[in-house]
Amino acid sequence: MSDKEPKFKKSLTLLDISTTSNTNAGCEDDCCKVSEIPHVQNTEDQSGQKSDFLIGGMDCPSCALTVEKAVKGIKGINGVQVNYNTGKMQVVYEDEKVLDQIPDTIKKLGHTIEAVQKKGSGRIYNIEGMDCSSCALTIEKHMKTLPSVKSVSVNFSTGKMTAEHDSSVEEIIKEISKSGYKATLVSSKRKSDQVKKDNSGTNLIIFSGALLLFGFLGSFANVSPSFTTLLYAVSIIIGGYKPARSAYYAVKSRSLDMNVLMTAAVLGAAAIGEWLEGATVVWLFALGNVLQTKSIEKTRNSIRSLIDLAPPEAFVKNGQELIRKPVEEISVGDVIVVKPGDKIPLDGLVIGGESSVNQAPITGESIPVDKQVGDGVYAGTINEHGSLEIKVTKLVEDTTISKIIHLVEEAQEQKAPTEAFVDKFARIYTPIVFILALVVMVLPPLMGIGTWGEWFYKGLELLVVACPCALVISTPVAIVSAIGNAAKNGVLIKGGAFLEIAGRISAIAFDKTGTLTEGKPKVSQVVLTGLSEVELLRIARTLEEYSTHPIAKAVAQYAKDKGVSTLLGDKFRNIVGKGVGAIIGDNEYFAGNLKLFKELNTSLGELESRILSLQQEGNTIVIIGSKEKIYGVIAVADAIRATSVKALKGLQAVGVNQVVMLTGDNECTAKKVASATGVNRYFAELLPEDKVKAIKQLQEEGNIVAMVGDGINDAPALATANIGIAMGGAGTDTAMETSDIVLMADNLEKLPHTVKLSRKAIRIIKQNIWFSLIVKALALMLIFPDLLTLWIAVISDTGAALIVIMNSMRLVKVNG
Template sequence: MVEAATSTRYRVEGMDCPSCATRITNAVRRVPGVEDVSVSVTAGTMTVRHGPDAGIGEAVMRQVGTLGGYSATALPPRAPAPAAQEHHACCGHSHGHDHGEDEHATEGPGAEAGLHNHLHDQGPASGSWWRSPRGVLTIACGLTLGVAYLLGQAVPELAHWAFTAAMLVGLVPIARRALVAATLGTPFSIEMLMVIAAIGATIIGATEEAAAVVLLFLIGELLEGVAASRARASIQALTHLVPATALLERGGRTQEVPAASLGLGATILVRPGDRIAADGEILEGESVIDEAPVTGESTPKRKGVGEPVFAGTVNGDGVLRLRVTAAAEDNTIARIVRLVEEAQENKAPTERFIDRFSRFYTPLVLVLAALVAVLPPLLAGGAWGEWVYKGLAILLIGCPCALVISTPAAIASGLSAGARRGLLMKGGAVLEGLGSITAIALDKTGTLTEGRPRVTDLLPAEGDARALLSRAAALETGSSHPLALAILARAEADGVSVPPASGSAALGGKGVTGRVGGESLFLGSPAAAKARMALPAAWQARIDGLNGEGKSVSVLLADDRLAGIIAMRDEPRGDARAGLEALKAAGVEPVMLTGDNRRTGEAIGAALGLPVRAELLPEDKQRIVREMQVKGRRVAKVGDGINDAPALAAADIGIAMGGGTDVALETADAAVLHGRVMDLSRMVALSRATMANIRQNIAIALGLKAVFLVTTILGVTGLWPAILADTGATVLVTANAMRLLTARI
């Protein structure tokens, strides 16, 4: 029996561009038992798929360490996602309900090896840059070059040797890395090109330029490392939102404990103005919660008993007691960071194409440089020194650094920008694919609607609306039925007093009875009420009209006379219509696919202005999605993350809608953390902005190289501008990608 392979994730220090991934990937793949390696430079993580041998982990970490400047630390295994539980958002006593949706797990492609290598043996890109080994080397090379210049001015006959020594200070580490890269199967690394160019320039007497080029290369690498560190910190900064300590209630006492030590079910106290230390559910109190740091929600929300809160959000004006619902390593922020890091290990189709293209690009440039150096002197009698110099400059222009980093830098920034706004996408392929969708199929309950009914109409037959609500709430006190909760919530919101009820009893499938203020009350469905008394024709007509609007109706009887009716409906989210209009404006056609009854579905659809397909089984939804695809549409399927997996699996992109549930965050292609319909159009906009950024980056990378290639052959530019074309393009591409972190979508 063959044992199944397992995956282990590692935190890797010291890498900050795709070439680092090449070096590490090639080395780790040589460890016996390793089957596959996926590396995310921007996240600083590596996932290794390997056999069951317990010693492989140590071997992997040792192999990474032998490369010099890198270190790998195994990350703790992730807890398995909880199984999806069926969720019912009941729409009424006599109405059906729509099932939510289950996400399909999508595994992105493994990260492919990049095809060029840089000098990244200088340790982790953290802390002050001038204290890092890379910074120290760059400063040392710069100071040595300055001394060589002064010495050359004072003693000209020593200038050649002084500049040679200055060049060697930086070139020796580069040459060492070039040899390592070659032994790992990457002979056309930028280190190798640098060594050839520097040695060639020294041979033809351009020692000063060779030393300056080495220094400029080190400066470019240093700037790239700083930029990569900032990009990585943009998502890791989320972890600092969670406070270090929490006020734990235990044994009747409150004590300050580390937030990381909080266990499931613990009770914590959160004072006004404090950051919430854990994901939890409010047990006592009511307050305004500022969720902007986590979800990007600009408007604070007032929350009360039974409602969820996220770690890292800010408590406003009330004291809250919370029950912890997630351990520190699995709270919302931790999951966001983990998901984005894993997403960055999965390459987008464009990124994989650029990687493949660069395999041929660098060797072709190397051949071109050789031809430029040799053919003019041989065929046209050109000066060897002049044309060799031009060939060496073309070598440096040929580095594919900016080209290879153009896509992953933009993808990483796009994923991070989305995560900071509560838009989670699992990988570059998902981020890229969202921009090309032309149709979107949405579930109703919990997606377009809030997922819980609300009281919409209070129609008293005697007394006033407040009296009707007071009597109904008295009967429903203590019930957990969705309609009962809707009535109780409305009574609390309206400030209606709720008298005590006696002898309350639930009548299965019919309603509830009890005595309030000496009266015998019954609250239940119209059918059950008609079994007790004949409803007046006018009131029956009103009930039929409310049912026609997709509302559930409960009838209140007092001593077997009609006291009034209460209508409820799972209402659309506040931004649902605006969100759907934004999707239409972006060229995406929305449609509602619901298992709910046709009357309810069409009522919501009419209010939102979108077509409806109702009374659907899971296989019906899958069939409709496939029919849309056959017509040439790219389809996204949106649900609340509970069931209905066939349709999600059939769609091009599956999106979970909801407040960060385990199922939604663990299994969807993408997730909208705070459940706003408008965020679906923001996802599309972010995807399109990212793809536009990638096109800009590719244009910058190839455009600068084309310009300097022509000017070098014409003799206008030389070695200095050549290395600036490489390092400058790399820095420009990285800076352009980082604009996505602050883009308004």
């Protein structure tokens, strides 16, 4: 994949936000590519109702493909998309009745399924007392007769009902009781997003392993061979029933997954009398599956745990009373009270009280932020001390933390270039080895080379080696781990493609104003020529008080902070592009630039060289005086962020060679800021289109370029760069939508961590791929010299997959 591909994608995102449906995993064909970017048609393109489910027990992308094909085979299903990375499935259908068939289909494949809570006014209820699927149908039919119920779906296998309704929760519970069942509201979405733990697989492994052990020990004792064979057979049946059932439905769905290959190998081993081998293969395969599933669920739960950040209930102020309510029932405009030490349940504005709030869960900032009346707060952050009254500004599904979770899940569903390549390789590799196994079983014996049993066994070994689990899993688990780590550190990486590019960047371009600097001018120096500072500032504040210009505001605020009051002024006038004037007392005073006072023919004397010197140092000059005399000069400059210098040094430490500043300011100002921040290069006096040219120049020099800006004013440059990074995403929805990477805090503190994490992710992905290929190659080479056995082949496959997963999970623990 070329470095220009994400650029094309970003231009779509920036110019036409309506086209930003996420690219989804799982497409088998190359029919959906746009400029070679891995893009997959998803369920958004299909008409009908949509429902989301969590699928548990998928330990390999081929499992996701099998599930997808199986569900597609249900009559009435218009479209299915299963994402292995997030463990989610979206189904498109016309009639809700078809949903009743999905749980049975999924369970037959050996997986668990749970409905995901709907957005809007949808609610999840636990239903007690159902003992068959017809009970679920009874409840569903009854609820559909109620005018207040817009939609309802009852899942017997999970014991849950999803209903969208206008009536109160109490009324719904009452209606359920009429049908003879008990309902309770699942007040928190996080509870509905957790797949139920199923320990039956572990128990079967223990039982199957015990029978295998007894059979093996019996072969050394004076025990009948028929009895040991029986023990092995029962062990195979107990341990292999689940994968065999999954294999049956995979074949029915015309899918060639690991269950099919392993089942064929075990049946073949039994057919040639290798009962010990067959039982060992089954047990090792089942054990490997359980360990893989548990490991992968840990990476998935690292994202799902974000949901637990915001509390499920809040104290709502009703007059003088505080009423505890589920967050789903709280509306925009309601006032909630958050006590010291509690988590803030919803986004809002502080309307009463003062406190410090730990925003680390959202922005990654380590230091609590002071909050007072008028300040915004985010759901999931922690109120350190002092009670706060907060006016709710967003519903639970629209909070910043909800958007983070949604964007992270979308990011995990996008295939990185490496992952797309590996998937394509695996789709070719598996059937080729499968056919080769059949050839090995049949052709040599027909040609009179060796015996049928000998070559049949080699063919079975090839079937096991044909499972590309470790290879296919090498990239997605690493990407999920890295994106999850970044999200917890206040950085949103919007897909594997951008993670890979971030790991290869050699140049980062920064917008100056608001990125390297605070974007808020401040008084840096006051030069007096006759008046005291207080007298000068009184005149300055009087002149600048009512101006909306940022420089004027900075001067007025400086005087105000010094406790200087205004004078009585009259006949205020704005002199466009030059300054302001007013009558104060009996004289007319002016505040403006050098041009204004030259036009007034006011003598500057020796002060002119001082003014030019201040300008060369990057200051904007405000001269205070009259037509006859200059009373003083106030220098204003944009302060450099405290975190900028540290962040830029951190970037150079992790190997970013070119740290570049882009600014529309003059050469002198640019030079001063560049010197203070430590950037390698700067481009000054740039218009927006010139910033694009500067990015292209860096790219022509052979650099992979990232552009850091605010996500709005710098849109053309962000789109031109190989990767666009926006700051302050927590406070700006636009920034979260328009860039490839979002720094949730309004500083550059987490940028070095993002680059470091991305580079480590690329290293781990490469390690995983090479390790998987080498293990597979060694296994293939050991087959024909008779050095490989079936059980060693299984260990090489499942063991390699486990090692790859554990290696990828190291990314979860990379410190920010």
